[in-house]
Amino acid sequence: xxxxxxxxxxxxxxxxxxxxxxxxxxxxxxxxxxxxxxxxxxxxxxxxxxxxxxxxxxxxxxxxxxxxxxxxxxxxxxxxxxxxxxxxxxxxxxxxxxxxxxxxxxxxx
Amino acid sequence: xxxxxxxxxxxxxxxxxxxxxxxxxxxxxxxxxxxxxxxxxxxxxxxxxxxxxxxxxxxxxxxxxxxxxxxxxxxxxxxxxxxxxxxxxxxxxxxxxxxxxxxxxxxxxxxxxxxxxx
Numbered sequence: 747x748x749x750x751x752x753x754x755x756x757x758x759x760x761x762x763x764x765x766x767x768x769x770x771x772x773x774x775x776x777x778x779x780x781x782x783x784x785x786x787x788x789x790x791x792x793x794x795x796x797x798x799x800x801x802x803x804x805x806x807x808x809x810x811x812x813x814x815x816x817x818x819x820x821x822x823x824x825x826x827x828x829x830x831x832x833x834x835x836x837x838x839x840x841x842x843x844x845x846x847x848x849x850x851x852x853x854x855x
Numbered sequence: 856x857x858x859x860x861x862x863x864x865x866x867x868x869x870x871x872x873x874x875x876x877x878x879x880x881x882x883x884x885x886x887x888x889x890x891x892x893x894x895x896x897x898x899x900x901x902x903x904x905x906x907x908x909x910x911x912x913x914x915x916x917x918x919x920x921x922x923x924x925x926x927x928x929x930x931x932x933x934x935x936x937x938x939x940x941x942x943x944x945x946x947x948x949x950x951x952x953x954x955x956x957x958x959x960x961x962x963x964x965x966x967x968x969x970x971x972x973x
Contacts, residue, residue, distance in 0.1 A: 780958020784900070791950055791966055792892075792900065797959035835900050839958035842914075844890070844902040 768836030864967030877951030888954035
């Protein structure tokens with residue numbers, strides 16, 4: 747698999763919705779491809795917020811949602827709040843490789 | 856709430872070795888696939904290695920293959936990362952992470968910093 751490409755930064759106003767894209771999700775025949783998303787605050791460990799493209803772990807706000815179309819996965823955050831300001835990483839997990847996107851810094855205006 | 860606690864980081868000279876540990880508590884460690892993931896200061900995440908439930912199968916990123924060895928001791932609920940021939944580009948926070956069973960890193964430790972510098 748080639749690299750996963752994310753925008754370096756996105757911004758949105760309080761209450762708005764934003765979408766972060768992750769390009770390069772290529773499906774291999776006979777392989778499994780799991781897409782997940784992580785939130786990371788400065789100086790903290792990453793936190794899983796979306797797994798298997800669309801699923802939210804218990805305790806994660808339903809303002810976070812994931813989707814996939816073709817080779818692009820997307821993370822949408824609705825009703826932006828100040829605590830959403832963080833770095834976000836997508837990940838592709840296959841039987842032979844596990845790769846992360848370069849990360850996107852979300853600024854809440 | 857279960858925990859993953861990494862230790863063993865520090866400053867090491869290029870070419871030397873270091874072993875990291877990840878102590879797991881309050882969950883059945885022996886039933887989980889475990890990973891190491893690293894993050895250079897100010898940079899993105901990079902998967903390093905994975906080990907199966909019993910440690911019988913291990914896989915590595917190309918950047919560390921042949922230099923790093925992942926292992927586990929299920930009797931001690933501990934994951935290890937033996938790092939040899941360290942390079943300055945190995946400088947990073949190293950996190951252990953529990954596999955979700957559905958292709959995700961579901962829980963992470965707080966990380967331990969490895970600095971490779973002369």
